[in-house]
Amino acid sequence: MSDLVEVKNLVRDFDVSAPWLNRVLERKPKAILQAVSNVSFNIARNSVYALVGESGSGKSTIGKIIVGLLPPTAGTIKIDGIDPAHEPDKAKIAAMQVGIQMIFQDPYASLNPRWKVGDIIAEPVTARGGKADGLAQKLLEQVGLSGADVNKYPHEFSGGQRQRICIARALAAEPKLIVCDEPTSALDVSVQAQVLNLMSDLREEFGLTYLFISHDLTIVQHMADTVGVLYLGRLIEEAPREALFADPKHPYTKMLLEAAPKLDGFGREVEPPKGEIPDPIHPPTGCAYHPRCPIAVDRCTKERPEMEQKGKGRVACFLAV
Amino acid sequence: MTDTVLKVVNLTVKIPTRQGVLRPVDKLSLEIAKGKILGVVGESGAGKSMTGNAVIGLLDPPAHISGGEIWLNGKRIDTLTREPMRAVRGKQIGMVFQDPLTSLNPLLPIGDQLTETMLEHLDISASEAEKRAIAALEEVGIPGAAERIKSYPHEFSGGMRQRVVIALALCAEPSLVVADEPTTALDVSVQAQIIALLKRLCAERGTAIMLITHDMGVIAETADDVAVMYAGRMAELGPVRDVLTRPTHPYTQGLMASTPLAAKGGKRLNQIPGAMPRLTELPAGCAFHPRCPIAKDKCRADPAPTLGAGDGRAACWFAGEAGP
Structure with missing residues (x-):
C-alpha cells in the first residue's frame, strides 16, 4: 500500500508587506516570507512522523496545510491518494478530510468554554449530520476520563485532562491521521508522560498515523519512527529515529542535539552555538544554515543543497557523509 | 557555613482568599553559597516562582510572608520596608524573568x-x-x-x-541573581547560549544564582544543588548529581522516570497518576500521598517532615524505600 501522506515540493508564502498606501508613499518593496520552501516527505501508514525545528522553521505551517487550514502556494499534498487541490469529486475530498484531525498546543484555548464536554467531543460527527448517541461517553472512557464527565x-x-478531551474529540471522527502540534508543551512533565502514553496506546488500538510537530527533541526521540528536521522553512534532514539520534548528518541537526540539555549532563561544558536564526524575509543565499555552520565552504553560500539519500536517511548538505 | 549569600529559613507565604488562607510556600528552607547555582524545580503551582518573588520582595498582595526569615549576606531582608528593600533589590539582588519583553x-x-x-x-x-x-x-x-x-x-x-x-x-x-525560567521562551540553540552566558558571568564574579525552572535537563547541566518543590513544600534538596541519579523522595523518583530521556525511546513512560492538587484542596497529611506509590497510613495522617537546611535530603517518612 502507498504511503498515507505524500507531500511534494510544498511551498507556502505569506505576504508580510506594509499596507499598499505605505508601500507607495515610503517606496517600500513587497515583502514575502517563505514559511515553507520546497519541502517533500512521505508518512507511512500507522507510523509517527515528527517534524522538529526551532521557532520560524515552518513546522506548524506544514501541519496546518496538511489539515487543510491553509492552502499551499505551490506543490502538492496527497492524502490516501487524494490531492484535494486537483480532485474533481467533492465527496471524495470530504471523506478524506474527515479522516484528518488535529490536536493543538493549548488545551485552554482549543475547547469552547461555553460548551459541554459531551457536545465538544461529538461535534466532528454531529457537524456532518451524523448521530453521536453515547459516543462521547465511550471516547471519554477510552482516554481515561469518566463517562459521566459529558455534562461538565x-x-x-x-x-x-483537557488535552485528553482534545484527543477524544479528534478520535470521534475515526481519523486515519492526527496532526499534533506541540501537544504536550503546555503540560507538566508528569502529566506529559500520561498524555504521551495515551497517544501511544491509541495509535496501536486504532491504527492511527501521527504527524507529530514539536521542538522538544527528547519527546521526539521517545515518540517518533521517522524524524524530519526543518530549518527556516526547509527540510534539511530526514531519517529513521535511531539513525538520526545516533548519527546525525547535517551540521544543524548535530548542533541541535548537542545544545539540548541532557539529564546526565552534569557540569557539561557546551560550546554554545553561533548566531541566531536569520531573518526569514531575507534568508541567506545558498544553504540557509551557512552563516552559522562551522564547516561551511564557499559553495554553501552560493548554491542551495537538495535533499539526497545518505546512509539511512536524506540530507540537504554538500558536506554530509 | 561561610560565604552564604542567601539563607531562607522556614519561609511561609500566605494568600488570604475567600476559600480560606492558601499557603503557596510552606516552611521552606534553603541556602545558596557564593558562586553557586541552586536549581529550584517543580511543576506549575509548586510555589517555585512564589519563592523567588518572596526573596526579591515582590510578592503581589494579598500574598505576603507570614513566617520565617530571609537573610542576604548576613542581613535580614524580609522585614525591610519598601524603600530600604528597593535599595537592596537591583543593587544586591538581580532579576531575570521568563519574558524579556515585559x-x-x-x-x-x-x-x-x-x-x-x-x-x-x-x-x-x-x-x-x-x-x-x-x-x-x-x-x-x-x-x-x-x-x-x-x-x-x-x-x-x-x-x-x-x-x-x-x-x-x-x-x-549584585551578589545574588534570581532567574525565573530565564530560557523557557527561547529556542534550544539560544537557550544553550544564554545558559552558558549566565554560568560564565556568575563564575567570574562569584554571583550566587537561584535558577527557577521546570526543565530537569537545564538543572542537570547548570546547577550545583537542586531543590525539588511540590505543592509549596520542599520535597527533596541536595547536590544535583545525587538528587537526579539517586532520588529518594517518591515524587522526585516519579518525576525523573517520567521524563522521555529516561525511557530511551520505545518503552512506555513511567507516569505519576493524577495531577498536583490545587492549593484550595490540599489533602491532609503529606500533599503527595494520593499520587504516591508507597503511601502508608502515617502519610495520610501526618504532614511530611519539614526539611531544615542541614537535614537529610527528602521530606518523606519513608524516603528511599521505593526503588527508583
Missing part, C-alpha cells in the same frame, strides 16, 4:  | 535603562555609567554595543533581549 464544562478540568 | 521598558533605549540602574545604585558619573553600559553589553555578547545602546527593546530578537536583561541584572554587581 472545560473549566472543571486540569490541563492534562 | 522586563524591559519599551519606551526607553536599552542604554538608558542600564545607566538608570547604575546611577541609582552605584556612586558613579553619567559618563562613567554609559561606559560601563557599553562594557556590560559587550560582555553579554551583543555585537556593536556602542551603537546598540540607543536601540529600543523591540529592535532586538528574543535571545538578544534576554542578553540585555542579563546585562541589566548584573550591571550593579
